Amino acid sequence: MILAAVGEVGEGFFKERTSETLPCQAKSTHLFCFDWAKENIDSFATPAQQHVEIVAISVVAGFAIAFALALVAHRRRWLQPPLLAATGVIYTVPSLALFFILLPVTGLGRDTVIVALSAYTLQVIYRNVTTGLANVPSAAKEAARGMGMSERQILWRVELPLAVPEIVAGLRIATVSTVALATFAVFINAGGLGTKIYGSGNLTFPTSIVIAGGLAMAIAFAFDLILLAVQRRVTPWRRAAQA
């Protein structure tokens, strides 16, 4: 059915919408074709699942690395500027270019996507963890020290809990942009919703793009809501402060 649609794409591409009676597969200029959607919606399940997996693994891996880097730099302040610069440089590499740079190392497939996407999350997560830690009120740290907490206890019991809002804010930005970037996974055979957007013929058939795009947005929205819920759960004191 998709192939049938692709065959007729050529002529219809720039045509005006003329008739509502024709089956809409033939009319690629239709923004959305419900009949087609009804019949093909099942084919989106696997790409969507792949998409979620790519995003989840990339963000978790990126977070683990960025968080560790930020903690190291928190102890050794002189490491902060070079680390920020390094993660920033990675961030500036165009995503497709990064995929192809990684190809010889990790090959075609999901590994390459995950490595690249994790690398992109480093900058924003690292920066937010660092600022979160830097914004902890110095009086709280001084009091903690004066009451006999060790440096490690101050970090885990005072500084990190107070940095949670900034850390989660970083995670949310990183996650949403990773959902968008993960659509490029299709270019190195790693699946994901990109297959329904950039896959053969889809670019000229809006219905598939609309569904895939809508699903990507829904995934981004769902991740965002989950992270927000987690943050509210672990920072009850913030709501108390606003009340």
Added chain:
Amino acid sequence: MPSAVRYENATKRYGDSTTAAVDRLNLEVAAGEICVLVGPSGCGKTTAMRLVNRTVELSEGDVLIGGESVRERDPARLRRETGYVIQQIGLFPHRTIAENVGTVPQLLGWKKDRIAARTTELLELVGLDPELGERYPAQLSGGQQQRVGVARALAADPLVMLMDEPFGAIDPINRERLQNEFLRLQAEIGKTVLFVTHDIDEAIKMGDRIAVMREGGRVAQYATPAELLMAPANEFVEDFVGADRALKRLALMRVSDISLWEAPLAHVGQATAEVREKLRGAEVPYPLLVDAERRPLGWLSERDLALETVPARPGSPLGPLLDLDDVMRDALADLLQGEAQYAAVADRGGRIAGVLSVEIISEFLASPAAKTEEHGAVERPK
């Protein structure tokens, strides 16, 4: 059990700087006393205080708590046994009030129910409703937060309390209240307290002894508040204490410390002739109407005295009514505010104890005991 604190040639140098922040400080703080370290900014008073819990490390010399050198102690353990209150309070915003108060007990590994019981006890001790324990610091006023800060410092019954300008960020009215509360609390718990302030009035009010410090962490004078006011050891202390030393002494006295005038008393229904007789030779020009319990009701006026018997409603209102326990400075303020030359003073039961007048106070200030210009020649007041 509170412990004495002794500085022995305690010295702190930062980096390779030649001038010391604290230079060979020798100071003995008796167990259970409040020692105030006071001085201009940069005099090293906070540094000196922080040598005690090793949040600042000694360069030379020693500090002994209960005879034991802080150098021998593990810093974390030492700090858990030392209460610490700072100006910015430093409550943990992400922890409830109860969790904040329970910080040190938790570090010490107390059981949960013991911590909970101690937290309730402490919140009550500092005058807070234990129900506040479930709230977060941001939900409390500045004064309440400061009380929590004090409760948190007291949590594990520390040997020594360090208080670094604890009331410095509080508005004047609440500061006064917190100071009084802390003094009342201290009367109960009798901790050894090192208290840092730059405010000489606060030092005089809070201190059992005051160490006036000058740059380089040297002690210009270490004395009781009264000694400091009457006999400043040198020009530096004299300047720091200020020109109004005599007035400041009023802050150290209570109304009961001065001899009051006797009030000519009148009762309702008494013959005015009898009352007029009492006025002869009295220092107070008008008789004071009192009830059967000798509680003051008001002053009789000329018109009242012209009547046959003393009326039930006196012609002049009572005006300010002072208390024997009032601090003299506050009593003077009440007189001035009430635009009164004199005022009745009541004892604890509300019964008349005498009359305090502006004249009594000014005579006291002019007397040799209050004259502080020729220091050294002055005796300590009893």
